Amino acid sequence: MNYEERDSLGIYVRGKVLEGKIPPQGPGPHLMGADTLLGNDVYNTQEESLGDIKEIMLDMRSGRVAYAVLSFGGFLGMGEKLFAVPWSALRLDTANKRFVLDASKERLKDAPGFNKDSWPDMADTTWEKGIHDYYGTRPYVDPGR
Template structure:
């Protein structure tokens, strides 16, 4: 199911010649839950189960992606930095530039054992894996130059 199918308030409906509504630049978090995530090779990587907000700065920090398993059994969850995802408005899904085989080795967790997402070491590991953001060490080096 994609964001247009989850649009209970009609915010994405467009009529001929109209440009009203939030559009793809501003979207409701609930409408993004369950959206498919593919890579650039058209491989299905799973779907978005949750969106994690950083309450200290009001920014979206991670999308929690489900991958693997069968009918919810053996499913692994992955916290993907929000800036690693790109919205594909044409196909109404997200693109994550990671090979499926590489994702199988990503730092993940199961639904009963969530990591401490506020831990800086964990954040650095995730950002390094997905090659997003800057680690705390890089930020420290930049401030000392």
């Protein structure tokens, strides 16, 4: 399911056709409702499915999105592994209505992950550094931290 299909508030409704063009209405894709992004597919640059977004983690100190929690593997929720992917490692593909992560399936299989019953301490700076190092991103530095 993609963000347009999850849009219960009409955030991404398109306008009327004017002179052969459909002008966008609403805030998307520059501002998007977090709930509409849950369940969105994530693909890699090789067009392989990597899973979908299960949760979006907000850094309440900075007011920024820190991570998307991605599910990968398993069957019908069994054996599913969860990954915290830095938000900056994802790119929204508006043409295909999905996210893109520049990582192969093999790389994701080896990524630091967790299961739904054992979440990591995402506020731990050592854990944070390891995740950002793995995906080649830089953490947002909050000057008040």
